[in-house]
Amino acid sequence: MSETLLSIHSAQVLTKGKQVFESLDFNWTKGQNWAIIGSSGAEMTAFIETIRGNSVIPTGEIIRPFAREYTEQKTQSGEINSFRDLIAYVSQRYEIRNKSNQQNFYFQQRFNSSESSDTASVREYLSEVKAKVAGPWTLEKVSELLHLENLLDKSLLLLSNGETRRLALGLGLMRQPKIYLMDQPMTGLDVKSRAEFGEILKVMISKGVQVLLTTSANEIPEGITHVAKLSSGGIGKTWLAEDFHLTAKHEQNLSYYWGLLDSLLPKRANENTEVIRLDNLNIKYEEKQILKNLNWEVRSGECWLLKGSNGSGKSTLISLLIGENPQAYSQNFWLFGRKRGTGESIWDVKRPTGFVAPELSRFFPTNQTCRKVILSGLFDTMGLFKKVTAEQEALADSWMKLFQLESFANIPINRLSLENQRWTLLARALIKQPKLLILDEASQGMDEFQRRLFKDTVQQICERSEMTLVYVSHYSEDVPDAVGKVLELG
Template sequence: MNNPLLSIDNVTVRYLNNTLFKHLTFNISKGQNWALIGESGSGKSALLQTIAGRFNVTGGEVKYHFFDEFLVHHPTDADGLTHHKLIALVESKHHFKNRSNTSNFYYQQRYNSSDSEDALTVDEYLQSIHPAAGEGLYWNIEKVIETLNLAALRSKELIKLSNGETKRLMLAAALLKNPALLLLDTPLTGLDVQTRAAFSLMIDEIIASGITVIMATSPYEIPEAITHIAYLQDGNITQELTKSIFKPEHFTQNTADNIDKEQLKALLTAEPKPTYTYIVKMNNVNIRYGENQVLKNVNWQILPGERWALLGPNGAGKSTLLSLINGDNPQAYANDIVLFDKQRGTGESIWDIKKKIGFVSPELHQYFPTDNSCLQVIESGYYDTLGLFRPSQPKRTETALKWMQALEIDKYARTLLKNIPASAQRLCLLARALIKNPDLLIFDEPCQGMDAHQQAHFKQIVNTICTLSDVTLIYVTHYQHEIPDSVTKVLKLEKGSVVD
């Protein structure tokens, strides 16, 4: 290998009681930048975490050649330094802490003004990051803020960032470390169209600054600056090829599948449904946090059986709007909002609202506890709790298993949520939303992290549910091709206002 940067030779990788890789060999030379592709669960994220030093590696040998070179050029910075300081991993989940650093954030915290003050601001968080090397570094705070378009967010608390804004901040924080190796796990998920379009140019600049990039991504979202592709299958690197000969269509799964419509119909018609005049009725809704107005004079009526796409760039106010419907935002009481024919503030509880709604969002995935089995997670949807805190009921467990079968994840039924691939975790939370056969489904970027087959299968499931039932749907995505065919109406937000 000419000019080696990283060499992994014939190692076994374990995590907990699981063997993730056997006889793993993967070599990277200077000037190479890699994309990792493959089906969900094939080992892409595990390979990134292996390189980052998160897992137990036995046998064989791992050499971090870039660290040896760093020590030669920065002898004064070497005291107590390890190769881990020169690696930055951007994962699908963030690991932000409260200002007191005593506990993690919780799901509704972003909507409660007094609690959200315990979070660092974007500026404070970036100031807390220190690179391994000393002065004259390419990536400084002003540079990452400009590159990642964070200027308007500098004084915003971390907990109040949208999913896409959080993604940009995590990448900015990684660049501030000025690493030798930047590992990106599906970095485009959650980013709006404009940011995704700028991403390829951003990768060009990152690589030009001397950073080597390895990213797990879709075959159809590989930046131009990537030079090599590794295809993973069942925990093995089965192909390595140069970008110049790579054809994404050769690595796309057959997405044709069959859905058991009779089983779905039985699940959807288990209980009679109430009738409503309005599912949602909002009149001149305004939401403000201090000087920042998040929603401005929003009017929206959703009738029973309507299927809506809620669209807009990162930070447009979509999540805040959904929080008013889902009962998580206390400012709903200060606005003219009708949910399921009842005016907010006339005596209905949050739980009265939640039992009518099946809800999935990236934030829910971020904060959902992972120590339940997948069956328990799905059964918790009956109670709208983040986890199952009561004994399982056999009939409800049986229904949970049927939904797992419909979503092709039943093999994980007895496995802890934390021990399955992130894409399968998301499908479990989708099953949790569907299990009580709610009157309203809210799917906020539900396909994040899924491979092409899972996305197509889920889209087909949603279309079939809409065909077999009169469920009302709100669907949020940044990818036009993910929107189900059953969606016929669109509400678009921009800077908190409804636009045509």
């Protein structure tokens, strides 16, 4: 009989005072590496948090035999210990701190190289991890496995989204874990990196790491042996990985939804104007060339896919479009027919542009509720700091109704589920009826149904307005059909 690592028996599970699972049963034995799928990203995150000991279990129990020997030894020797010492965890809310151990970065810092001096390098960050147990993972082995060698001396602040995700995986390995829990670890990775992820998992497993991750049903990586489908009732069904087949997709009548969306979008103006023009644009940081001789023209109403591997310069280009990159002033670069650096303010640049990226939610002050974050889009500020009119309040209410956020209106954004954070940020971008909408991996962290709904929503925005769209995604299945033009960075 296989050795049990962890088992959950008839557990009622509460998170933030609300019941998530009515009766959860789960048994994890040595040699099993699990993929957890489901229709709710919040439930999948709650499942991992239960394993980590961060949920309340009024009835039922969870036992963790994988840590028994370790905790007994440490207790006998008088050392403080926890089963968590043997667990590594990668969440979707990965955090980066500066050398003062403060996580108080503001969004624009990532585009100002002078700000990176207060941020550790990848090498320093990995070296700071203090494992509670001995293990096989060294800085060199982790860097080689996760392809971090060329990033070791790079400031954390300058990493792309995909590079940061790989770093987060490396930090977990440096803890020398017996169990590695990962919440949607492939989000933010480009196609090539996602293909490599299974090989990375297999190496980790070969070194004795047991893996459990949440993922979408169509992304079960190599190395996974078992799949479990999760719902509010608990584990509904399990499969051997080789027997697993994608379950039927959700269907929903959305006619009422599109009608409300239509009422909130700007009316068609039948314009054909220049929105973006780049003429031999070149961006360098010190000696590294990020963008070279880039030419691009975008007209009103066009829908573009911006693609390229991690580190190809997508984030740098976006920083120019949203007015956050100071190098814009030295380039032949036009927005809405006006050359940058001809007397416009940053607010003139931001006013016609809506922008959504998953990391934005981390930069709002902790007192900023869902409602305030949405209203802040009217003023292009990272939070609401002025009194709003009754009409503006009503407009925010309409967007919350559309995206089913009404019950979360007064909850701080950092306490919302990831999928509700994404809808909040989309509402923030759209509330001012922008001429240009930039979506940078904007549905990252959503479950499968929410991702499809997000894609359909963007499709309807393109069909029902003349909003210009720049869409960034590593997932071809997330790209709306309306996107007909492609700029690929090499």
